[in-house]
Amino acid sequence: xxxxxxxxxxxxxxxxxxxxxxxxxxxxxxxxxxxxxxxxxxxxxxxxxxxxxxxxxxxxxxxxxxxxxxxxxxxxxxxxxxxxxxxxxxxxxxxxxxxxxxxxxxxxxxxxxxxxxxxxxxxxxxxxxxxxxxxxxxxxxxxxxxxxxxxxxxxxxxxxxxxxxxxxxxxxxxxxxxxxxxxxxxxxxxxxxxxxxxxxxxxxxxxxxxxxxxxxxxxxxxxxxxxxxxxxxxxxxxxxxxxxxxxxxxxxxxxxxxxxxxxxxxxxxxxxxxxxxxxxxxxxxxxxxxxxxxxxxxxxxxxxxxxxxxxxxxxxxxxxxxxxxxxxxxxxxx
Amino acid sequence: xxxxxxxxxxxxxxxxxxxxxxxxxxxxxxxxxxxxxxxxxxxxxxxxxxxxxxxxxxxxxxxxxxxxxxxxxxxxxxxxxxxxxxxxxxxxxxxxxxxxxxxxxxxxxxxxxxxxxxxxxxxxxxxxxxxxxxxxxxxxxxxxxxxxxxxxxxxxxxxxxxxxxxxxxxxxxxxxxxxxxxxxxxxxxxxxxxxxxxxxxxxxxxxxxxxxxxxxxxxxxxxxxxxxxxxxxxxxxxxxxxxxxxxxxxxxxxxxxxxxxxxxxxxxxxxxxxxxxxxxxxxxxxxxxxxxxxxxxxxxxxxxxxxxxxxxxxxxxxxxxxxxxxxxxxxxxx
Numbered sequence: 001x002x003x004x005x006x007x008x009x010x011x012x013x014x015x016x017x018x019x020x021x022x023x024x025x026x027x028x029x030x031x032x033x034x035x036x037x038x039x040x041x042x043x044x045x046x047x048x049x050x051x052x053x054x055x056x057x058x059x060x061x062x063x064x065x066x067x068x069x070x071x072x073x074x075x076x077x078x079x080x081x082x083x084x085x086x087x088x089x090x091x092x093x094x095x096x097x098x099x100x101x102x103x104x105x106x107x108x109x110x111x112x113x114x115x116x117x118x119x120x121x122x123x124x125x126x127x128x129x130x131x132x133x134x135x136x137x138x139x140x141x142x143x144x145x146x147x148x149x150x151x152x153x154x155x156x157x158x159x160x161x162x163x164x165x166x167x168x169x170x171x172x173x174x175x176x177x178x179x180x181x182x183x184x185x186x187x188x189x190x191x192x193x194x195x196x197x198x199x200x201x202x203x204x205x206x207x208x209x210x211x212x213x214x215x216x217x218x219x220x221x222x223x224x225x226x227x228x229x230x231x232x233x234x235x236x237x238x239x240x241x242x243x244x245x246x247x248x249x250x251x252x253x254x255x256x257x258x259x260x261x262x263x264x265x266x267x268x269x270x271x272x273x274x275x276x277x278x279x280x281x282x283x284x285x286x287x288x289x290x291x292x293x294x295x296x297x298x299x300x301x302x303x304x305x306x307x308x309x310x311x312x313x314x315x316x317x318x319x320x321x322x323x324x325x326x327x328x329x330x331x332x333x334x
Numbered sequence: 335x336x337x338x339x340x341x342x343x344x345x346x347x348x349x350x351x352x353x354x355x356x357x358x359x360x361x362x363x364x365x366x367x368x369x370x371x372x373x374x375x376x377x378x379x380x381x382x383x384x385x386x387x388x389x390x391x392x393x394x395x396x397x398x399x400x401x402x403x404x405x406x407x408x409x410x411x412x413x414x415x416x417x418x419x420x421x422x423x424x425x426x427x428x429x430x431x432x433x434x435x436x437x438x439x440x441x442x443x444x445x446x447x448x449x450x451x452x453x454x455x456x457x458x459x460x461x462x463x464x465x466x467x468x469x470x471x472x473x474x475x476x477x478x479x480x481x482x483x484x485x486x487x488x489x490x491x492x493x494x495x496x497x498x499x500x501x502x503x504x505x506x507x508x509x510x511x512x513x514x515x516x517x518x519x520x521x522x523x524x525x526x527x528x529x530x531x532x533x534x535x536x537x538x539x540x541x542x543x544x545x546x547x548x549x550x551x552x553x554x555x556x557x558x559x560x561x562x563x564x565x566x567x568x569x570x571x572x573x574x575x576x577x578x579x580x581x582x583x584x585x586x587x588x589x590x591x592x593x594x595x596x597x598x599x600x601x602x603x604x605x606x607x608x609x610x611x612x613x614x615x616x617x618x619x620x621x622x623x624x625x626x627x628x629x630x631x632x633x634x635x636x637x638x639x640x641x642x643x644x645x646x647x648x649x650x651x652x653x654x655x656x657x658x659x660x661x662x663x664x665x666x667x668x
Contacts, residue, residue: 221367
């Protein structure tokens with residue numbers, strides 16, 4: 001239990017030095033206890049919150065700027081999947097007893113760069129002692145035209161299932177660090193390893209897809225806990241399931257090499273977390289237009305399967321047309 | 335670093351069992367990754383975030399339901415001070431390795447009761463492992479008529495300074511637990527001790543004052559870090575300071591008895607945290623109408639001093655008319 005302290009000035013000073021420069025309109029330079037925000041006329045706000053914890057969602061030795069990019073990125077990824085444009089965020093930063101001002105300065109610098117890149121100002125928050133590991137909780141606020149938020153569980157039978165970018169890089173990037181001696185890793189050159197490590201460290205929220213999801217997608221979510229588990233969540237309780245062709249799942253050259261070297265690496269790519277790609281369903285008639293518009297927006301999307309009526313977990317079909325079994329359904333950070 | 339796990343179903347099940355019943359409109363029963371929210375026409379949203387951490391903001395042995403009441407209360411108190419009506423909240427709950435479902439059930443029950451009492455539905459959030467102590471971060475969202483958010487630093491010279499309720503009970507309630515052998519405590523009967531302990535455990539956000547602050551107050555904040563320090567924050571950088579008559583600061587009978595027994599208890603009442611009363615400034619011409627309307631709303635408010643031009647920290651005058659010095663300016667949770 002904290003007794004009397006005289007360190008409050010230090011918290012105020014830290015906020016003024018590191019966080020006030022990131023404050024957006026309505027945030028009163030973080031000198032008030034709350035911020036004002038109003039959606040543009042005819043728009044809804046979209047709210048989401050995700051936290052990252054040292055030793056659980058990232059390695060304590062990860063660069064502080066990368067941790068900031070991840071904390072914002074995982075939240076921006078949710079906004080992108082809902083078809084939302086970022087408006088601003090609130091930050092709860094819980095620091096361990098041995099925090100350093102160097103770490104905080106690097107964290108704030110990374111946060112500021114990501115906030116500027118995505119036009120995503122800081123609106124408020126809290127700084128506390130964590131009593132343990134560093135924890136960063138972000139509440140992200142976005143905006144969509146009224147009624148246009150793209151939902152998670154609104155797919156229809158017959159819809160095509162699409163994913164953006166490539167799947168599994170981050171999961172393999174994590175394994176690269178957890179088990180650097182694995183046989184498949186020795187088959188990768190330095191460039192491939194760096195690609196996987198970077199995908200784990202730096203989520204790339206697919207905000208360029210947000211307006212296209214509103215226009216073309218019947219349902220969407222981001223892939224944060226692994227493609228296999230997240231597709232299951234998307235369809236759970238809807239009376240729908242899915243058939244996915246594993247060969248159609250887009251892999252980066254690095255992930256493809258890993259998968260060719262070791263079937264366990266392929267399974268990790270499909271079931272591991274931290275992709276932060278978009279998983280969506282699109283009516284068949286809209287598929288070509290969606291893919292074309294996405295390519296123009298700079299984000300490749302690829303159809304990997306089809307929504308079908310029925311119960312049970314989505315079926316992932318191997319190259320021989322037979323369903324694959326996975327040792328584990330989804331990645332859990334919990 | 336967490337490796338692969340198969341516990342995800344358990345997080346989903348916990349959310350469905352304990353938190354989905356608290357979900358509000360637009361939250362899709364927490365089955366989506368985000369919630370929709372739109373202010374009423376002609377209204378702004380007001381956003382604030384505050385976290386509480388076991389062993390820092392509350393005692394780990396405090397009842398889980400009380401912890402939930404505190405986590406919501408400290409945020410609702412900020413909304414009240416800004417003149418806002420509560421709309422909903424997002425919750426990041428970080429649980430230690432040894433969390434129990436019994437604790438979680440009691441926490442969710444307390445949270446649900448407070449949420450219903452204040453018409454304050456759950457809109458989303460995240461559940462993570464904390465890697466240490468339990469941490470509860472709440473982002474609270476309220477609503478005010480457009481442009482009507484009551485600001486913190488907008489007082490004028492000549493305004494009267496008012497506080498709601500009584501000051502210092504929670505700070506004395508904390509000391510009661512930190513140092514139960516203190517001489518002043520032995521002067522209190524069981525009822526007085528219970529009153530102070532309860533004020534520490536259960537903040538009472540002054541939401542009934544919110545519309546009156548919009549109508550009458552030139553500036554407002556809640557008293558969370560102690561009256562002395564918070565009044566200083568309210569006026570810092572404004573070219574204004576204040577003169578406060580200590581004898582006018584409203585004390586509960588329990589706090590008055592403690593203060594009479596020990597000057598240190600009086601200083602603790604004025605500088606300690608966790609009051610969650612309203613501190614506001616009111617133009618002199620509006621003071622009587624404000625006090626009358628507040629009394630009608632069931633919340634006593636009392637003038638304790640005056641805003642004056644000048645620099646430096648607010649001056650607190652003792653019964654002899656001489657300024658008091660305080661060993662510490664404000665309470666810090668950080």
